[in-house]
Amino acid sequence: xLNTRHGMADMPYDHRREQIYRASVTFLHRVAFVCHRAxxxxxxxxxxxxxxxxVVYNGVDMAPYRVLDADGYVDVRRELALPPATKLVxxxxxxxxxxxxxxxxxMAQQARARRDDVVFVIxxxxxxxxxxxxxxxxxxxxxxxxxxGRRSDVARWLSAFDVFVMTSLSEGMSLALIEAAAEARPxxxxxxxxxxxxxxxxxxxFVVPVGEPALFLERVEYLLDHPAEAAAMGxxxxxxxxxxxxxxxxxx
Numbered sequence: 001x002l003n004t005r006h007g008m009a010d011m012p013y014d015h016r017r018e019q020i021y022r023a024s025v026t027f028l029h030r031v032a033f034v035c036h037r038a039x040x041x042x043x044x045x046x047x048x049x050x051x052x053x054x055v056v057y058n059g060v061d062m063a064p065y066r067v068l069d070a071d072g073y074v075d076v077r078r079e080l081a082l083p084p085a086t087k088l089v090x091x092x093x094x095x096x097x098x099x100x101x102x103x104x105x106x107m108a109q110q111a112r113a114r115r116d117d118v119v120f121v122i123x124x125x126x127x128x129x130x131x132x133x134x135x136x137x138x139x140x141x142x143x144x145x146x147x148x149g150r151r152s153d154v155a156r157w158l159s160a161f162d163v164f165v166m167t168s169l170s171e172g173m174s175l176a177l178i179e180a181a182a183e184a185r186p187x188x189x190x191x192x193x194x195x196x197x198x199x200x201x202x203x204x205x206f207v208v209p210v211g212e213p214a215l216f217l218e219r220v221e222y223l224l225d226h227p228a229e230a231a232a233m234g235x236x237x238x239x240x241x242x243x244x245x246x247x248x249x250x251x252x
Contacts, residue, residue, distance in 0.1 A: 164186070
């Protein structure tokens with residue numbers, strides 16, 4: 001019998017529920033976690049015996065990401081009415097409080113104060129969309145922060161980003177992070193959930209502690225200003241994604 005503990009970190013703590021869960025583990029052969037951080041946390045809290053805990057990564061169908069969409073780089077800029085040389089820092093996600101997108105908007109404000117060659121793009125929809133759009137208007141950043149909404153052509157948008165970012169306060173194993181790596185995008189992410197499993201710090205991007213926006217933006221700008229190194233990191237991330245997170249390999 002295999003169980004997976006998923007999403008419970010976002011629920012209010014319930015002592016009775018945790019007691020029931022501990023008791024149920026007795027009857028399980030294995031408990032699967034999507035990342036090593038989740039496994040280590042549950043083992044350290046005594047929720048799951050180490051001998052029963054395993055990591056099974058989220059698997060992604062890599063077919064849409066096997067050929068990089070060179071045309072997407074130009075097409076997305078045309079769609080956004082931007083000059084072809086504009087650098088894009090982007091994310092794809094549900095617009096929820098856990099994604100901490102106001103931090104991304106404020107990074108855009110700081111970046112605009114010292115450079116005019118970059119635009120930040122937030123692809124997706126969700127309950128925080130209205131408040132994020134309001135913040136963009138309040139800070140007069142309509143020219144620097146674009147929100148194209150929910151899109152079905154995610155691979156095309158990913159291929160257009162010079163840097164993919166994830167500013168989340170909490171995550172399990174982010175599929176968007178895996179998809180960005182598969183699209184050979186250099187990544188800057190907060191150190192949450194399984195981000196360190198996907199992004200090897202200093203190899204395929206940068207992993208930054210939560211609550212360090214200045215350092216986060218510094219890493220983003222480093223990648224923007226060092227395109228050769230960024231491309232090498234993107235290639236390393238793609239190789240990591242194809243070998244560790246392909247749906248076929250995770251099923252095996």
